[in-house]
Amino acid sequence: MARDFCPGYPAPFDALVADYPGEDVYPLKDFRVEWGPIFHRGRLDGSAKVLLLGQDPATHESISRRILVGEAGQRAQGLLAKIGIESSYVMVNTFLYSVFGQGGGNRHAKDEDIAKYRNRWLDTLLVGTDVTAVIVLGSLSKTAFSMWAETQPEAAARLHQAPIKHPTFPESASASGSTTLAQATADLHQNWNEALPGLVAHVTPDVPANPTPYSGTWLPGDLVRIPDGDLPAGSPGWWCDLDAWAQRPSGLGPQIKRATITVTVPTAARTWPPLG
Amino acid sequence: MARDFCPGYPAPFDALVADYPGEDVYPLKDFRVEWGPIFHRGRLDGSAKVLLLGQDPATHESISRRILVGEAGQRAQGLLAKIGIESSYVMVNTFLYSVFGQGGGNRHAKDEDIAKYRNRWLDTLLVGTDVTAVIVLGSLSKTAFSMWAETQPEAAARLHQAPIKHPTFPESASASGSTTLAQATADLHQNWNEALPGLVAHVTPDVPANPTPYSGTWLPGDLVRIPDGDLPAGSPGWWCDLDAWAQRPSGLGPQIKRATITVTVPTAARTWPPLG
Numbered sequence: 067m068a069r070d071f072c073p074g075y076p077a078p079f080d081a082l083v084a085d086y087p088g089e090d091v092y093p094l095k096d097f098r099v100e101w102g103p104i105f106h107r108g109r110l111d112g113s114a115k116v117l118l119l120g121q122d123p124a125t126h127e128s129i130s131r132r133i134l135v136g137e138a139g140q141r142a143q144g145l146l147a148k149i150g151i152e153s154s155y156v157m158v159n160t161f162l163y164s165v166f167g168q169g170g171g172n173r174h175a176k177d178e179d180i181a182k183y184r185n186r187w188l189d190t191l192l193v194g195t196d197v198t199a200v201i202v203l204g205s206l207s208k209t210a211f212s213m214w215a216e217t218q219p220e221a222a223a224r225l226h227q228a229p230i231k232h233p234t235f236p237e238s239a240s241a242s243g244s245t246t247l248a249q250a251t252a253d254l255h256q257n258w259n260e261a262l263p264g265l266v267a268h269v270t271p272d273v274p275a276n277p278t279p280y281s282g283t284w285l286p287g288d289l290v291r292i293p294d295g296d297l298p299a300g301s302p303g304w305w306c307d308l309d310a311w312a313q314r315p316s317g318l319g320p321q322i323k324r325a326t327i328t329v330t331v332p333t334a335a336r337t338w339p340p341l342g
Numbered sequence: 343m344a345r346d347f348c349p350g351y352p353a354p355f356d357a358l359v360a361d362y363p364g365e366d367v368y369p370l371k372d373f374r375v376e377w378g379p380i381f382h383r384g385r386l387d388g389s390a391k392v393l394l395l396g397q398d399p400a401t402h403e404s405i406s407r408r409i410l411v412g413e414a415g416q417r418a419q420g421l422l423a424k425i426g427i428e429s430s431y432v433m434v435n436t437f438l439y440s441v442f443g444q445g446g447g448n449r450h451a452k453d454e455d456i457a458k459y460r461n462r463w464l465d466t467l468l469v470g471t472d473v474t475a476v477i478v479l480g481s482l483s484k485t486a487f488s489m490w491a492e493t494q495p496e497a498a499a500r501l502h503q504a505p506i507k508h509p510t511f512p513e514s515a516s517a518s519g520s521t522t523l524a525q526a527t528a529d530l531h532q533n534w535n536e537a538l539p540g541l542v543a544h545v546t547p548d549v550p551a552n553p554t555p556y557s558g559t560w561l562p563g564d565l566v567r568i569p570d571g572d573l574p575a576g577s578p579g580w581w582c583d584l585d586a587w588a589q590r591p592s593g594l595g596p597q598i599k600r601a602t603i604t605v606t607v608p609t610a611a612r613t614w615p616p617l618g
Binding site: 085298303 | 344345346347349350351356359360361362365370371375376377378379380381405407442574575576577578579580581595596597598600601602603604605606607611612613614615617618
């Protein structure tokens with residue numbers, strides 16, 4: 067079987083991934099540094115036309131070692147599909163490590179030490195490249211992008227900027243009790259719909275764009291499978307699929323929860339003969 | 343922090359990892375195809391002087407996406423250390439996928455379809471390269487190597503061949519009840535000790551060899567940590583460590599067991615502040 071795969075980190079990214087900040091910069095109190103940094107997803111060969119700036123990796127990302135692979139990533143992939151971008155994108159996060167606990171992300175939103183390494187990635191991806199637009203997911207990422215833009219005003223001025231709500235805004239907003247999941251989903255869709263025309267106007271698509279507005283509820287096709295070519299060689303196909311496959315255990319206490327990720331082949335991918 | 347990482351699959355290996363056999367060649371009844379193929383560990387840049395031919399990947403390997411990372415790999419790494427090889431090695435397995443169930447490996451030991459792809463790797467790694475010796479771990483690997491050697495008799499004749507007991511022979515032999523763990527460990531050590539002089543004589547070491555014989559029981563230093571440079575960029579340090587960190591759940595039935603791997607940060611690596 068032939069399957070695309072992510073070739074990893076060519077120069078100059080090889081030097082970046084060999085020299086990343088650890089717990090001296092990302093405190094263990096606020097970040098799950100123990101799971102290692104997760105750097106990117108998408109093209110590092112100069113073919114990217116759009117950059118997505120996300121927030122922080124979660125459980126699926128800690129196993130697949132690429133960012134925006136779970137639910138948030140599949141919603142983002144669907145947004146790219148609407149603007150005709152199938153492969154010419156690259157994604158990096160505001161934080162290399164998963165945020166731990168309440169407020170950890172906000173406490174480090176303007177952290178200059180964290181920005182220093184992040185800006186090396188953004189410089190490499192955005193200064194003198196073919197990227198024409200930046201999709202900024204959520205408020206922490208907006209702050210991160212602004213911090214970079216201050217250091218590279220000319221490069222930033224050439225980019226179309228689309229700061230939008232984070233793909234998991236419906237879940238996070240409704241969890242706080244201030245709105246319902248349905249209302250927050252409708253809000254997210256309205257917000258993303260407003261960004262579509264600008265993105266279509268400022269991005270040369272891979273295939274003709276089809277910016278049908280979001281409906282207010284998630285429809286089939288709004289979430290798009292992660293392309294095989296975004297994950298490392300040999301990654302199981304279900305790592306790209308829409309079904310969730312990684313979770314932290316509940317009910318065993320906070321110590322075990324932080325220490326553990328359970329990886330489960332989704333039911334649809336359990337194609338082996340019946341067992342016992 | 344600076345940390346080495348495995349750069350992945352340069353040409354001609356990029357074509358090999360993009361075109362691997364799936365369940366048409368490896369039946370789901372006998373192999374855990376659902377976890378994806380796991381190809382190698384070590385140098386693919388032509389610097390390898392020794393090739394290790396292992397058997398099949400297990401739980402740790404299914405997460406780290408490199409072979410011989412768990413207990414067996416750390417014992418093999420220790421053997422390489424004794425012959426002065428710290429980095430100039432490459433490892434591939436007899437099977438791309440983890441063997442499932444009793445007898446699955448034996449049933450496919452002489453499988454020509456499986457050999458076809460495996461031999462492409464062995465051709466690339468052994469014909470016209472700087473590899474001078476092959477360490478063959480266990481009987482299935484010995485069969486696999488013989489199948490390759492028949493197709494490349496001249497290249498095989500130039501190689502020093504060290505067929506030795508598999509690193510987890512003590513556990514597998516004693517599990518069958520025919521011997522004790524202690525006796526099987528002593529047997530393994532005697533077997534490996536017999537191979538040391540030939541390997542020292544036929545391998546140009548990275549550092550001076552120190553082939554102190556194994557004692558009959560595992561001593562500190564017999565197991566060696568997996569080098570950072572063997573795992574993908576950003577892999578957590580504890581993926582290289584001696585403490586086990588991946589397991590299949592027991593007590594939940596064979597279906598869940600096959601579908602699940604639980605990844606747990608070892609106690610020594612839980613350096614975060616105390617949690618609730």
